[in-house]
Amino acid sequence: MAAPPGLERGARLAPGSAVVTAVPVRCLCALALLCGSGGAAAAPHVFLVQNSGWMEPFYSDPASPFKPLVTELALAVARPGEALVLAAFNQSQPNAPSPRALVSTTVGGDTRAAVTRALAGLDTARKPGGALADTDLGEAVGAAMTQALGGRDGIVWLVTNNRNSPNNDQATAARNREFYRLIHDGGKIRTALAFPLRMPVKGEHFRANGLMVYAFAIGEGGARALDGLLASGAVRKIITGPPARLKPLDRDTVRLVPRKVENAPGVTFAMGSNGVLRADVAPHASSPTAKIGWNIENTMYPYTIVSASLSARSRLGGENRTVTLGSTRVHGLAPNQPQPLGSTLQLPVAQLPGKWSVAALQSAGSAYVLPGTIEVHLAEQKLALSSGFRERMAELFPGDPLPDIFTPPARIAASTAVLPIEVRVHYGSGPLLAAGAGLLALLAAGLGAAYGWMRPRRALVTVEDEQRTMHARTGTVQPIYDKAGNEVARLKTTLFGHQLIDLREGAQVRLGR
Template sequence: MQKLFWLVGLTVALCAQSAFGVNHAILVQNSGWMEPFYTDGASQLKPLVAATAERIATGSDRVMVLSFNQTSERNVSPTLVYDGRAGGDLGASISKIEIAFKQPGKAMADTDFNEAVSKTISGPLKGQPGILWIFTNNKNSPNNSAETASKNREFYSLIHREPSIKRSLAFPLTMPVKGKTYAANGLMVYALAYGDEADRALKALVASKRLREVFTQQPAQLKPLDRESVRLLPKSVINAPNTSASLGGDGRTLLLDIDASHQTNAVQIVAQVENMFYPFEIQAAQLRADVHGTGWSNNLALSPRTINSLAPGAVSDVTISLPVRADFPNPWSLKALTEFGRQIVVPAKVVLRLEGQQLVVDRAFQERLTKIFPGDPLPDVFVPPASAAVSTVELPLLIRVNYPLYPLLAAIGLLFGAAGLLTYLLVRARKPVSYELRVNGLLRRISVGAFAEVPVFSPEGKQIATITRRGGAPTVAQVAKGHSVELI
């Protein structure tokens, strides 16, 4: 099986990109175990499959519908019944799926999950990324094996350990049906993301409202269990005035808003750690955290450093001491003048690790499964793999330094004040001042402005001297021979 997936992965690297958007392969089990879902007139299996196909696919997505059981001498599995875009005769194609038989007139077909998954990837998907939607009553019984529990474990091993399957979800659904041979209380829908593109598409689809119109219950996350385990919900800042911490619109990014006039070397944030691993309770884990910026990184001090008995969706308070290592201009410096009234944004990220992580299936979820699959040891196979002992969460951090307007207003006021004073002094300095002169022994009065020259004439009208004034007192210059001019 591992060799097949390795070969398919090589095919992915060599294949040309599909002309479609996201590939959706819908696998509908039609082996003998599914008999009541096809023979009970009140069964909602086919309407559910059709509604799912309509909700998951957009106009450019490719939808493939396959029935699956187990290949035998006269029976081929899986069988492609529809390939195209959503709409058209998709519903009609789904309505034609019926119980399969090993050969005409013989026993109903058995079930082989692993065969259905591998042949769908290597066949209709042609090794390209895609989301596999599996509708099943969760009885994996190749060759009519009665050991459905152990066969289920083989399937779960594929889900958890196959590296090309990036994300695995399960939707347990209540659907009581009674057939001629068997009865059931419900079924399971699996969503397996094959490849990175499918992983991103499935994650976005779960976050959207489209899928919730069909599956009203939150899906169980089977994979990944080594990342995206928790998120931080900032509540308050306890040691820095005019500083706040909040959560971005994406529900993940941490926003730290700092007033530039109240800078600090470290900010203590009270936050909540929320368990995102539905349906798993984080029974125990050790918390470790680091922050990484451009050219710097720090370990984060946390209190407390442990998580205990954190149910899915529940929160636990933690205090984080976050160093603020960034060179922000002083609000009163010339360098910061252009930033007043603006915001400097410093991107960073917080890496949170849960070490020694112990996960157990939530009790309420186990009780729900027991009602849908009575006597089926399904909760026993919801066992996280060894790789789930550590989970890592990378949370974007934006440190936003806000520069207030008042230093700029004060600087502008000082600038205008200085300009006004200088203008006043210049006007006053240029105003003419009256001085007394003694010209050839006779007294005269003369007015001289700043930076001006005034000629002195004799009674005959001849210029005999010049009074020059710069910024201060005037001086006498260029006195003609035979004349005397002096300032009094």
């Protein structure tokens, strides 16, 4: 990179400066071993901290908040049990590798002390021969992915002053383009965010107004971990401003928020706290079609959607339906400036269980939930960097052509946003109570029949003018003997009474008196 004026050739560090001797870049591979120690859900973090010549005021200004910022951000995003590598980077030279690992550990109780101690000893680096070191952003990010992460998923954090000029190349715009091609074309980088920060610092030879923190999610695991960090507010505790999205620009680009609903009979809509649209449907609703007035919001800060064509579909209960939109074009949709959008949405009533179905009875008193999505597709999408962001970048990084590099790739001409939706049918307890009552009645009848079957029953039998009382259970057959001990008949007992069978000829046997 280009060093500050007067410090390029043969310059020396200010008195009292310290040169950090750290672990060379090849030892970053230790993180590959650490990655497995935090469990399947853990996301390893690699923090790359620039210490080349243009960073001199961030290190030499006594009031610089630079090192405390790095410390607090690392401890905010790297959770206990996750792997963490802190490394300084500039540009590799013979016998001066870059990046250089300062800390390689699993986050625990002593991590703060280790990070603070490592940063306290860090200062601007020099080439072999004395000149202040240059900068190669692409080299640093590439080493983090291939060596520190060892090809695994994770998050790479890059803390820089946005000056990318390897070998003291003054064509910083061209070098920035190379860096951003790495971001946009690199398949492993799933998400790329930039956090521009105001940080006025003044050194002995140079001053700066701002700092940039990049977050690169590597692989699907890194993307999920970064999304979780943003949703939890862990990053916002340290960096309060919104991140500028560099990638992706072809998905999750807009958001739909219900503004007004003209309900069909028995149907209401609401947005849940988890961002899921909820449609509450009464069991008697037969063909719910609702007109919904949305606010369509641009989620691609700092880009404005100059123009795009709109279409939408709903996927519910195995049905794929077109959502009729009030407008099929959007113009000048800037971040945080929603525009109204009307639509007509049909719900899959035929797929909802009837009130006497098993599913309805199981859901009685709560709700039967049918999950689905509404997909919004933007075609012929044209994006432009917002003027407010350009002005802010020019203020924080005067003379830096970086905003021109924020222009999205020409191939990004379409995007899709998915809104989760839940259709919830609330079944009353009446059918369940009726079914329960019927079941109880059936059970009582069964118990009565069982009791009648098992209960011994009394039978009066007259044998040769002698009355006898016999007790028999349903389904049994008992022999009957005369006074001489000879079997003269048999008594058969059924659920409906008694009868004599196998009556011997001439025997004096009858039922009753």
